[in-house]
Amino acid sequence: MHSTHERGSIKSAPVSNLSDFTVHLHGLGDSLKDVQVFSRDKQSGVNPCAFNNGGCSELCLFNGTHPVCACAHGKVSLDGKTCEDYDSFLLYSRVVRIDSIHMFNEFNLNAPFPSIQSKEFMRNAIGLSFDYRRSKIFYSDIQRGSINQVFFNGSGHRVIVEHQGSVEGLAYEAVNNVLYWTCNNDATINHINLTSNDTKVKTIINLGQNDKPRGIEVDSCDARMYWTNWNSHSPSIQRAYFTGFDLESIITTNIRMPNALTLDHKARKLYWGDARLDKIERAEYDGSNRIILGKVTPQHPFDLAVYGDYIFWTDWVLHAVIRANKYTGDDWVWLRKEVPRPMGIIAVANDTTDCFSNACLVLNGGCEDICTLDAAGEPICSCFPGRELIVGGTRCASSDTNCTADSFRCSSDASFRVCHNGYFQCSNNRCVFDNHTCNNMNDCGDGSDELNCTCTDESHFRCASGTCILSSFRCDHDADCLDASDEMNCPPRNCSGLHRRAPMIACNHTTACIYANWLCDGENDCWDNSDEMNCDAKSPPRERGKMPELRTVALVGSSHCLSRELSHWWAVPTV
Structure with a gap:
């Protein structure tokens, strides 16, 4: 191999007379580095690629121990034998x-x-x-x-x-x-x-x-x-x-x-x-x-x-x-x-x-007003003129709404409110005092204030949902976990003597006691919905009595300030 002779050439010559050379290739450039000679006379043993191409559909390469299939173009399929096109x-x-x-x-x-x-x-x-x-x-x-x-x-x-x-x-x-x-x-x-x-x-x-x-x-x-x-x-x-x-x-x-x-x-x-x-x-x-x-x-x-x-x-x-x-x-x-x-x-x-x-085509990218995309295709929320983003970066409120120290700023549809310092933002967008988190009480109403709390084995029980409650609440015949997991796997409860005039029956998986006519009535009375399983048809809705009157606050305008005294109640917009 000569990098300069005839603009890069490969030559051969007898060992006894190197000047008696023959040029096999020329014009190969000046980047020639090495040359190897392959000859059947130098080989020993059996190459499995010689038999049925080693089972390969295109190229068969022997690595010294077994054949390896390869493709002239494309990639080797999952079977390791055939070839398929690249998809990009x-x-x-x-x-x-x-x-x-x-x-x-x-x-x-x-x-x-x-x-x-x-x-x-x-x-x-x-x-x-x-x-x-x-x-x-x-x-x-x-x-x-x-x-x-x-x-x-x-x-x-x-x-x-x-x-x-x-x-x-x-x-x-x-x-x-x-x-x-x-x-x-x-x-x-x-x-x-x-x-x-x-x-x-x-x-x-x-x-x-x-x-x-x-x-x-x-x-x-x-x-x-x-x-x-x-x-x-x-x-x-x-x-x-x-x-x-x-x-x-x-x-x-x-x-x-x-x-x-x-x-x-x-x-x-x-x-x-x-x-x-x-x-x-x-x-x-x-x-x-x-x-x-x-x-x-x-x-x-x-x-x-x-x-x-x-x-x-x-x-x-x-x-x-x-x-x-x-x-x-x-x-x-x-x-x-x-x-x-x-x-x-x-x-x-x-x-x-x-x-x-485009992520903005699905629910407007989670934005209340305007959804645009960054260079990676991720949604960026912004607001219409006269409105500004509030905490969370997806909801908007009026720019000229000034909430007092005793009120919270709500989004235009009242489905989101901004909690001030000293308050915890519940998953359902309610605001509770910071010191009301991890207190074994469901202050948020959705249990989110009791998530990610430290549960000690001696004094606490961790619900299947992740919330913590006191161990004394376990199997007390009252569902303290939102998923009722504190009333599951408890000792069987005898419900027959709880009500003389209308005997009650025990639920299969919880400690709840219900009336027999509550089965398949469309209500989750056993806390795990087991009383509504395997029902052929729903019974007529039963009379449960009047629900407690809920306290609501009327909201007017595109954004609102909600009194902190009412922060635990849902704000219901009026038309």
């Missing part, structure tokens, strides 16, 4: 081919899929998008002026539409099975419906004479498309609805050449790269809250992708595919180096474009 990976275009990369394992240089090439269809591939459900890749070829499709495994090359000019941005919208793209030649945004057999291209937006749309992404939940505009006089990032309605420029300042663009659908964040200002930024979908990823210094970001906690981009000056932390831009990893012209890049996974997993 990166794809990037490099002019005459499309290559794949592992997103998170930079040490595995074996590509998830073979390189995709075609002399007939692929001459200058730029823009990329994908249909995960159908395992399809969409790519634009600016030399042919066409938009093509191919399957993940490289089969099924097909032209979707021709004569489209310089298409550098593609975006597939899965809900309606529609493909969108930008055209630099005539400054248009176009789409085609892939469900119908009609291949007619529809132009949605005609931009101005100086406009040069490039990168594009779509959001199915809001039915909007976003794109970068290279207009040399007024560069911007723009958006509009799928119909072309309500076109607006959302980023217009501190921007020169917005090249790359991607959407983080889970966190509802917009990322873009500026090829002239050499930066990557993040913002809300409306362009607000702009943040420059300070640790990132790209030289010429051509395209961007985002998945999980990372951003990925292709860089023309660095000739590389790079990964970094999407929150800070830190933790750079060079996934591929020495790539002459890396173009489009996409993060392929089943949830890359899933905007329906």
